[in-house]
Amino acid sequence: MNIFDYMQKYDYEQLVFCQDENSGLKAIICIHDTTLGPALGGTRMWPYKTEEEAIVDVLRLGRGMTYKNAAAGLNIGGGKAVIIGDPREHKSEELFRAFGRYIQGLNGRYITAEDVGTTVADMDMIHLETDFVTGVSPAFGSSGNPSPVTAYGVYRGMKAAAKLAFGSDSLSGRVIAVQGVGNVAYNLCRHLHEEGAHLIVTDINQENVDRAVNDFGAKAVGVNEIFGVECDIFSPCALGAIINDDTIPLFKAKVIAGAANNQLKEEKHGDQIHEMGLIYAPDYVINAGGVINVADELQGYNRERALKKVETIYDNILKIYEIAERDGMASYKAADRMAEERIASVARSRNTFLQNGKTVYKR
Numbered sequence: 050m051n052i053f054d055y056m057q058k059y060d061y062e063q064l065v066f067c068q069d070e071n072s073g074l075k076a077i078i079c080i081h082d083t084t085l086g087p088a089l090g091g092t093r094m095w096p097y098k099t100e101e102e103a104i105v106d107v108l109r110l111g112r113g114m115t116y117k118n119a120a121a122g123l124n125i126g127g128g129k130a131v132i133i134g135d136p137r138e139h140k141s142e143e144l145f146r147a148f149g150r151y152i153q154g155l156n157g158r159y160i161t162a163e164d165v166g167t168t169v170a171d172m173d174m175i176h177l178e179t180d181f182v183t184g185v186s187p188a189f190g191s192s193g194n195p196s197p198v199t200a201y202g203v204y205r206g207m208k209a210a211a212k213l214a215f216g217s218d219s220l221s222g223r224v225i226a227v228q229g230v231g232n233v234a235y236n237l238c239r240h241l242h243e244e245g246a247h248l249i250v251t252d253i254n255q256e257n258v259d260r261a262v263n264d265f266g267a268k269a270v271g272v273n274e275i276f277g278v279e280c281d282i283f284s285p286c287a288l289g290a291i292i293n294d295d296t297i298p299l300f301k302a303k304v305i306a307g308a309a310n311n312q313l314k315e316e317k318h319g320d321q322i323h324e325m326g327l328i329y330a331p332d333y334v335i336n337a338g339g340v341i342n343v344a345d346e347l348q349g350y351n352r353e354r355a356l357k358k359v360e361t362i363y364d365n366i367l368k369i370y371e372i373a374e375r376d377g378m379a380s381y382k383a384a385d386r387m388a389e390e391r392i393a394s395v396a397r398s399r400n401t402f403l404q405n406g407k408t409v410y411k412r
């Protein structure tokens with residue numbers, strides 16, 4: 050892969066490679082766009098098979114955060130980090146402290162949080178070296194684990210999508226198929242169960258499946274079966290690229306609404322499900338609850354204020370469908386348009402010099 054060509058194509062600002070021999074740290078920090086503010090996005094720890102796989106992932110995830118933060122109305126730019134390693138084997142205080150020192154070196158251009166493979170305890174270790182970390186233990190005045198708040202946002206966004214598809218936002222009696230029942234989806238399933246939905250779940254981790262079956266009476270199916278089950282709503286809550294050539298022909302659902310980042314393998318898959326008449330809640334719009342919650346820390350964390358903002362995900366999904374219908378386009382494109390227009394208008398409004406360090410000359 051030619052990294053500079055890719056960065057130029059999608060207008061990335063910075064890609065930082067971090068190596069520390071003592072701790073075994075191999076990490077990459079991506080800062081995509083800081084027009085709206087400092088780049089904020091979680092750190093994923095994953096046993097990538099190749100360095101290229103890690104680079105592609107961090108670039109895609111970092112750019113996704115720019116769109117997510119802009120669409121959520123946050124004054125925050127987009128970025129993300131990946132640590133190459135197995136979260137079950139390669140974690141240590143030394144490793145997270147080394148990583149924290151690299152973040153500190155960026156002097157606030159990038160702020161981190163949890164993502165797949167990292168936890169509040171890991172953020173606490175990063176916090177020993179830098180203040181540019183959120184989702185730290187509440188004992189430090191921070192917001193703690195973002196997953197339950199992400200789940201609440203997905204739940205609200207799913208209700209909005211149901212309203213568009215079925216004319217009512219009630220999920221009572223709806224059959225909802227959930228792929229991956231980890232941190233976010235376990236909490237999502239709780240909301241859905243409390244509202245009276247019927248759950249079908251799958252996961253590669255049997256303990257997580259058993260937990261959903263025992264706690265919420267979910268029906269368990271195999272990992273490849275989940276795409277084709279009879280259901281009203283399919284909720285992808287594992288990893289990305291699961292809306293693709295192989296899965297699209299299997300879908301029986303009328304709605305796709307879940308937490309996973311980068312659900313569309315390629316843009317054409319967003320167009321295909323649109324043409325099939327499916328209601329698709331764009332991933333970065335519906336899963337913005339976690340980042341809305343951690344971003345609130347930058348003003349001094351207030352959970353009530355953060356949850357109120359998370360509620361806006363419901364209206365945001367409806368608004369995106371208004372744009373999609375008005376402009377005759379798929380929902381993922383309407384979401385991109387909304388985010389891009391906001392970034393462009395803020396960039397335009399900052400074209401005069403101010404002696405307060407807030408002017409950002411981008412172009």
Ligand SMILES: NC(=O)C1=CN([C@@H]2O[C@H](COP(=O)(O)OP(=O)(O)OC[C@H]3O[C@@H](n4cnc5c(N)ncnc54)[C@H](O)[C@@H]3O)[C@@H](O)[C@H]2O)C=CC1
Nearest residue numbers: 195196199229231232233252253254287308309310336339
């Ligand atoms: N944690 C958060 O606040 C946020 C998470 N997200 C995204 O939501 C998704 C889920 O995040 P978390 O719940 O935090 O992660 P997690 O790691 O706790 O949960 C993911 C679950 O998916 C399962 N899984 C992985 N591959 C699978 C497969 N092929 N089939 C079935 N199950 C599979 C895993 O075993 C795990 O139980 C990720 O894509 C993440 O990037 C997005 C926004 C915020």
Ligand SMILES: CC(C)CC(=O)C(=O)O
Nearest residue numbers: 090091162163195339340
């Ligand atoms: C988990 C978050 C707090 C931020 C993030 O990285 C995301 O929304 O994907």
